[in-house]
Amino acid sequence: xxxxxxxxxxxxxxxxxxxxxxxxxxxxxxxxxxxxxxxxxxxxxxxxxxxxxxxxxxxxxxxxxxxxxxxxxxxxxxxxxxxxxxxxxxxxxxxxxxxxxxxxxxxxxxxxxxxxxxxxxxxxxxxxxxxxxxxxxxxxxxxxxxxxxxxxxxxxxxxxxxxxxxxxxxxxxxxxxxxxxxxxxxxxxxxxxxxxxxxxxxxxxxxxxxxxxxxxxxxxxxxxxxxxxxxxxxxxxxxxxxxxxxxxxxxxxxxxxxxxxxxxxxxxxxxxxxxxxxxxxxxxxxxxxxxxxxxxxxxxxxxxxxxxxxxxx
Amino acid sequence: xxxxxxxxxxxxxxxxxxxxxxxxxxxxxxxxxxxxxxxxxxxxxxxxxxxxxxxxxxxxxxxxxxxxxxxxxxxxxxxxxxxxxxxxxxxxxxxxxxxxxxxxxxxxxxxxxxxxxxxxxxxxxxxxxxxxxxxxxxxxxxxxxxxxxxxxxxxxxxxxxxxxxxxxxxxxxxxxxxxxxxxxxxxxxxxxxxxxxxxxxxxxxxxxxxxxxxxxxxxxxxxxxxxxxxxxxxxxxxxxxxxxxxxxxxxxxxxxxxxxxxxxxxxxxxxxxxxxxxxxxxxxxxxxxxxxxxxxxxxxxxxxxxxxxxxxxxxxxxxxxxxxxxxxxxxxxxxxxxxxxxxxxxxxxxxxxxxxxxxxxxxxxxxxxxxxxxxxxxxxxxxxxxxxxxxxxxxxxxxxxxxxxxxxxxxxxxxxxxxxxxxxxxxxxxxxxxxxxxxxxxxxxxxxxxxxxxxxxxxxxxxxxxxxxxxxxxxxxxxxxxxxxxxxxxxxxxxxxxxxxxxxxxxxxxx
Numbered sequence: 001x002x003x004x005x006x007x008x009x010x011x012x013x014x015x016x017x018x019x020x021x022x023x024x025x026x027x028x029x030x031x032x033x034x035x036x037x038x039x040x041x042x043x044x045x046x047x048x049x050x051x052x053x054x055x056x057x058x059x060x061x062x063x064x065x066x067x068x069x070x071x072x073x074x075x076x077x078x079x080x081x082x083x084x085x086x087x088x089x090x091x092x093x094x095x096x097x098x099x100x101x102x103x104x105x106x107x108x109x110x111x112x113x114x115x116x117x118x119x120x121x122x123x124x125x126x127x128x129x130x131x132x133x134x135x136x137x138x139x140x141x142x143x144x145x146x147x148x149x150x151x152x153x154x155x156x157x158x159x160x161x162x163x164x165x166x167x168x169x170x171x172x173x174x175x176x177x178x179x180x181x182x183x184x185x186x187x188x189x190x191x192x193x194x195x196x197x198x199x200x201x202x203x204x205x206x207x208x209x210x211x212x213x214x215x216x217x218x219x220x221x222x223x224x225x226x227x228x229x230x231x232x233x234x235x236x237x238x239x240x241x242x243x244x245x246x247x248x249x250x251x252x253x254x255x256x257x258x259x260x261x262x263x264x265x266x267x268x269x270x271x272x273x274x275x276x277x278x279x280x281x282x283x284x285x286x287x288x289x290x291x292x293x294x295x296x297x298x299x300x301x302x303x304x305x306x307x308x309x310x311x312x313x
Numbered sequence: 314x315x316x317x318x319x320x321x322x323x324x325x326x327x328x329x330x331x332x333x334x335x336x337x338x339x340x341x342x343x344x345x346x347x348x349x350x351x352x353x354x355x356x357x358x359x360x361x362x363x364x365x366x367x368x369x370x371x372x373x374x375x376x377x378x379x380x381x382x383x384x385x386x387x388x389x390x391x392x393x394x395x396x397x398x399x400x401x402x403x404x405x406x407x408x409x410x411x412x413x414x415x416x417x418x419x420x421x422x423x424x425x426x427x428x429x430x431x432x433x434x435x436x437x438x439x440x441x442x443x444x445x446x447x448x449x450x451x452x453x454x455x456x457x458x459x460x461x462x463x464x465x466x467x468x469x470x471x472x473x474x475x476x477x478x479x480x481x482x483x484x485x486x487x488x489x490x491x492x493x494x495x496x497x498x499x500x501x502x503x504x505x506x507x508x509x510x511x512x513x514x515x516x517x518x519x520x521x522x523x524x525x526x527x528x529x530x531x532x533x534x535x536x537x538x539x540x541x542x543x544x545x546x547x548x549x550x551x552x553x554x555x556x557x558x559x560x561x562x563x564x565x566x567x568x569x570x571x572x573x574x575x576x577x578x579x580x581x582x583x584x585x586x587x588x589x590x591x592x593x594x595x596x597x598x599x600x601x602x603x604x605x606x607x608x609x610x611x612x613x614x615x616x617x618x619x620x621x622x623x624x625x626x627x628x629x630x631x632x633x634x635x636x637x638x639x640x641x642x643x644x645x646x647x648x649x650x651x652x653x654x655x656x657x658x659x660x661x662x663x664x665x666x667x668x669x670x671x672x673x674x675x676x677x678x679x680x681x682x683x684x685x686x687x688x689x690x691x692x693x694x695x696x697x698x699x700x701x702x703x704x705x706x707x708x709x710x711x712x713x714x715x716x717x718x719x720x721x722x723x724x725x726x727x728x729x730x731x732x733x734x735x736x737x738x739x740x741x742x743x744x745x746x747x748x749x750x751x752x753x754x755x756x757x758x759x760x761x762x763x764x765x766x767x768x769x770x771x772x773x774x775x776x777x778x779x780x781x782x783x784x785x786x787x788x789x790x791x792x793x794x795x796x797x798x799x800x801x802x803x804x805x806x807x808x809x810x811x812x813x814x815x816x817x818x819x820x821x822x823x824x
Contacts, residue, residue: 032713036720038354040362041730042477043437044747045720050435051360054489082354083507084492090507149549157557157577164553165545169346170504170512262545264508272352272508272546277713 001305008301012294019290020072020283024065027282033057034081034277055081057279068283077287078280080273087284090269097167098265101181101188101258102250106243108189109196114239116193117200121208122227132197140194145256148187152261155183165262184261188254192246199242203235210234248296251289343822344539345561345806347815348554351546352508357491358478359436364733367476368564368814369542371529372513373415374480374496377406377425378473382528384641384736386469389522389530390420390481390497392455394469401464401768402447408455413518414483415501416493422451427484429457435489438477441745442468464766466773470737475529475814499535499818511542526819536808536821555579555801561822562806564815566799567685568629579801584811586631586638587798588733590623590690592678592791593743597751598722600676605668607788608651610676610727612664613701615656619693620794623686631795636738636781638795643738647778648785652792661701675704679725683712687729690793719749731796733813738777739765743790752789 035051036043052058056067071078077087116136120129156164168177207213208231216226255267262268266285273281349368355361358370378394381387388394392407412420429449432439447460461468472479486493494502499521500513515535526532543560545551552570555563558578566574566581574581594601594610601607620630634652637643676698680691688709695705708725710718719728728749735741742748744761760783764776784790802809808820 031710031717033717036716037713038361039437040354040364040366040476041716042362042742042748044440044745045749046747047437047440048720080507082352084355084505085507093506094508149553152550152553156559157553160557164557164559165547165550166543166559167509169344169510169541169543170506260547260550262543262547262550264506268508275711275713276354 004305005302008298012298015294016287016291020069020287021065023283023286023290024068025061027279028061028064030277032277034279037276038082072287077284080278080281082273082276082278083281087280090281091266091285091288094264094266094269097177097181097263098251098254098258098267100178101185101254101263101265102247104178104181104185105188105192105250105254106247108185109192109246110243112190112193113196114200117197117239118204118227118232120197120201121204124205124208129201133201136194136197138194139190140198142191143256144187144191144254145260147190148184148257148260151183151187165260167262167264180261180263184254184257184263188250188257192250196239196242196246200235200239203238204231207231207235248293251292339534339536339808339821340823341536341821342538343536344541345537345803345817345820345822346510346541346543346559347817348545348551348560348563349542350544350548350551350565352544353511353542355491356494356502356505356511358476358480359432359439360477360490362437362477364476364814367478368816369511369513370478370480370496371475371498371814371816372500372540372818373494373498373502374478374482375498376473376475376479377408377481378469379475379529380473380736381530384528386473386736387527387530389473390425395459397768401466401766402461404459404461404468405452406457406459408457409520409522410455412497412520414497415495415516415518416483417518418483418485420481420483420497421454422457424484425457425481426451427487428481429459429479431482431487431489432479436477436479438471438474438740439479442471464768466765466768467737467739470740474736474740499533500540503539508544510544513540513542514538529816533818534808534821535818537817540817555581558803561803562809562815562817563801566801568797568799569625571629571799574799574801577801578804580804582800582802582809582811584798584800584813586734586795587813588731589636589795590686590729590731590793592694592727592729592793593719593750594789594791595722595726595728595750596753596787596789599726600670600674601726603668604787605664606670609661609664609668609670609701609703610698611651611785611788611791612653612657613661613697613703614694614791614793615654615697616652616793617654618656618697619690620796622689622693623793624796629797633795634785634792636741636784636792637734641734642774643777645774645778645781648782651785651788656697658697658700665702670702672702672704675706677706677708677724677726679708679710679715679718679728681710681712681715683715684731686796687731691729722749722751734795738780750789752787754783754787756783756787757789 035048039047039051079086080090083090116132120132123129152164156162162183163180167180213231216230255271258265258267259271270285349365353366353369354363356370358366358374375390377391378386379389390409390412392409395404395406397404426449433443445462445465447462449459452458483495486495499516499519501516503514504512515538519535521533522531524531548567551563552566554560555574556577571581594607596602617632624630632654634649635644635646678691680687682688691707695707698705718724743750743752746753760780764780767773767776805823806820807823
């Protein structure tokens with residue numbers, strides 16, 4: 001076990017080293033220049049060159065890379081060129097909206113998808129099943145940003161129930177900030193619910209015909225108990241997997257929705273950093289996201305060992 | 314009796330009509346949220362020429378001079394207009410007494426000298442002036458003396474402009490990269506949360522000029538408790554915010570959303586005209602280094618169609634060749650014969666033939682969709698250039714790439730940009746030899762040299778006409794026309810005028 005853990009940790013370190021290098025190179029070879037973006041449209045080439053020198057961007061790529069890696073080894077993701085603060089602080093500040101947005105989106109997605117998926121499977125082939133399957137297919141095809149704009153138009157502009165954008169001003173309470181998340185969470189949650197509903201339906205269909213379900217019914221158990229306690233419990237593992245994957249995608253993939261709703265989350269941080277060519281922020285964010293994925297995979301692999309001792313690496 | 318009542322009622326109605334609606338006195342207090350196009354790259358207006366930086370930072374930092382409602386230079390931190398020596402090389406600037414910084418220290422000539430030296434060292438516009446500066450030194454506690462190598466009339470306009478601005482900060486904070494944002498402005502920085510807000514609060518020790526407000530000059534009243542600049546990068550989201558009445562003020566709305574904004578809760582504000590789109594030509598390298606071909610481009614382009622494609626209704630643009638619109642003192646028709654609203658394809662073809670144009674070398678137009686109207690104009694221009702016989706290559710890149718590529722003369726022939734109408738012609742980008750496009754010529758040097766060294770305002774107007782003639786004769790850039798800008802404000806927000814760099818001192822909120 002210890003040997004496996006050590007080996008996996010070494011593999012993780014190697015993966016992260018590759019990620020660090022690829023991200024560093026890709027960011028640097030992309031066209032655009034943070035110095036030119038900072039100085040504005042009327043700056044001359046000399047102004048840009050002077051600022052590049054002040055930012056250390058005139059050094060050779062290996063020198064910049066060495067400096068960056070040295071910083072990483074000391075736990076330093078660097079200093080944002082535009083935000084006047086360390087990258088770790090910028091990331092930490094953006095974690096809250098992204099975390100709550102992901103959480104609410106998943107809750108909304110599950111709140112819609114699980115009952116619909118279970119009922120569709122239970123009434124397999126019925127009108128309800130056909131309608132929900134069609135709606136799910138339609139929902140899966142909707143871009144979340146478009147749905148977001150529609151929700152914004154209806155609930156923020158026409159009805160005035162929510163704010164169209166932002167995350168509250170200075171001193172806004174948690175409740176006010178969460179109020180700003182309702183519409184984007186609905187936009188993401190409704191779109192994500194389609195996938196989860198289809199997986200739930202398929203998974204439930206697999207187990208509803210199994211012998212133990214028939215046995216439970218034969219024992220005179222109520223249909224609710226049969227479906228929810230026996231069938232659903234056993235269908236839950238693939239459903240959990242897809243929920244987990246959806247959550248992971250939302251953490252890094254709510255970029256467009258965050259931008260449309262002006263939410264200062266990790267997604268919008270990456271977008272603005274890319275548009276401004278804020279190299280340290282792009283590198284730091286991608287590194288942290290990649291690190292999270294690697295860590296989650298590591299934990300899952302280790303859980304396999306705990307759950308099923310027959311698993312060998 | 315009935316007649317008396319009728320007369321009394323009629324008189325009352327007439328009085329109400331003559332007097333118009335009652336105008337309430339400005340009220341103190343309240344917070345205004347200002348939706349902006351994004352997060353400013355910095356809050357230091359010396360180090361950036363971005364308009365957004367100027368819009369926010371002008372509330373925190375002040376310059377020696379600024380512009381009044383007629384775009385004339387007027388004192389701000391200076392006590393009065395400078396005393397200029399007869400040969401125009403020595404400027405003595407008296408400072409206003411009693412001005413304090415946000416940290417409570419008093420502003421003295423030492424602070425001003427250190428600040429101006431910083432501006433000359435790191436400011437893009439400061440560097441333009443620096444080559445002509447011999448010295449900047451204190452002349453007592455409340456006066457500074459600027460000595461120039463030769464007369465330079467635009468100096469006060471450079472000292473007044475709010476981006477790449479010659480702001481005054483405490484000498485103790487004088488670093489290349491500002492870490493303390495301490496100015497003398499009516500509002501001071503409380504908190505900056507990137508991509509959420511820049512929070513400015515009233516500076517209790519502010520020393521306003523006396524008298525009435527006058528454009529960016531005159532008295533600056535601090536009615537509002539707080540001003541919060543909220544970045545809303547998505548244009549559609551800004552429109553929805555204006556329609557829903559979410560913000561006190563919404564900047565830079567797409568002009569085509571006018572009707573939608575008008576039907577919403579906020580009040581649309583049109584700045585007419587705001588600025589001018591331009592096709593900057595590469596005079597240094599490539600096919601357009603040939604003047605004949607630049608003249609062919611000038612003849613081929615049809616500004617009316619380009620503006621229609623870009624802005625739709627004629628309500629939002631004007632087809633005008635003068636570098637300044639009619640309301641500005643700098644407006645002149647000199648040289649504008651070469652500006653053809655419908656284009657002149659036949660003349661362009663003839664010029665192209667005369668210049669022996671090689672069609673294997675396409676005109677590379679560098680543009681982006683950051684500003685959709687740039688792209689729309691590029692599409693129309695492409696067709697007109699093709700009709701004249703040019704081969705055209707449209708290079709559509711995103712803004713950061715465009716900003717980088719335009720610095721390399723090997724990569725483009727035309728790039729598309731725009732500018733607000735700047736208060737002083739010397740501030741226009743391509744007037745500098747170093748600006749992308751790299752326009753230099755004996756005629757330019759002579760015309761701009763005479764314009765910049767002349768200190769008599771009336772004579773400068775005539776000399777500007779000569780400069781405009783040279784611009785049309787040498788075609789370093791093609792001015793497409795004038796266009797308007799759209800913003801929106803809450804019906805409760807008063808005291809705000811449509812401006813290229815909107816400001817919120819003097820603004821107040823009605824209950």
